[in-house]
Amino acid sequence: MSQSNDCIFCKIVKGEIPSTKIFEDDDVLAFMDIFPVTEGHCLLIPKKHYVNLFDVDLDLLAKVSKKLAELARKVNRAFSPDGVLTAAANGPGAGQEVPHLHFHVIPRNEGAEFGFHFPESYRDSMAPREELERIAKTIRES
Numbered sequence: 001m002s003q004s005n006d007c008i009f010c011k012i013v014k015g016e017i018p019s020t021k022i023f024e025d026d027d028v029l030a031f032m033d034i035f036p037v038t039e040g041h042c043l044l045i046p047k048k049h050y051v052n053l054f055d056v057d058l059d060l061l062a063k064v065s066k067k068l069a070e071l072a073r074k075v076n077r078a079f080s081p082d083g084v085l086t087a088a089a090n091g092p093g094a095g096q097e098v099p100h101l102h103f104h105v106i107p108r109n110e111g112a113e114f115g116f117h118f119p120e121s122y123r124d125s126m127a128p129r130e131e132l133e134r135i136a137k138t139i140r141e142s
């Protein structure tokens with residue numbers, strides 16, 4: 001299996017550093033985050049090393065996505081939180097610190113201090129339709 005020697009999550013997959021596992025199969029590993037934001041915060045990774053959504057094999061991602069839903073459902077049943085946040089940061093600019101694709105699964109309750117932080121002013125004015133059309137076109141054609 002293709003892995004990176006200096007990657008902390010590859011080391012977890014290989015058992016070179018300890019982790020608290022939830023489940024695993026040939027393709028994925030679900031384990032507890034060592035710095036949990038809330039009780040039940042865990043991570044799901046493909047065992048094979050990919051940096052993030054920009055390079056991951058799409059057939060593998062389909063398998064990972066299915067397991068992500070399974071893990072989110074388990075966490076939801078285990079803790080009955082107000083909601084479960086599932087998120088992946090792609091690139092340092094998005095907050096990715098460990099460069100091995102991982103999805104956070106985080107139980108979240110009303111009033112939690114964490115979440116996506118949009119600026120206060122972001123709802124002040126709707127974007128003009130022409131601008132949304134132009135930006136959508138840029139994304140569509142990329």
Ligand code: 5GP
Binds near residue numbers: 032088099
């Ligand atoms: P990122 O900021 O890259 O989206 O998230 C990386 C996550 O990996 C963080 O939530 C961090 O707590 C977790 N993490 C970093 N090192 C380890 C480790 O050695 N073991 C475990 N279980 N989690 C880790």
Ligand code: ZN
Binds near residue numbers: 009
């Ligand atoms: Zn890795």
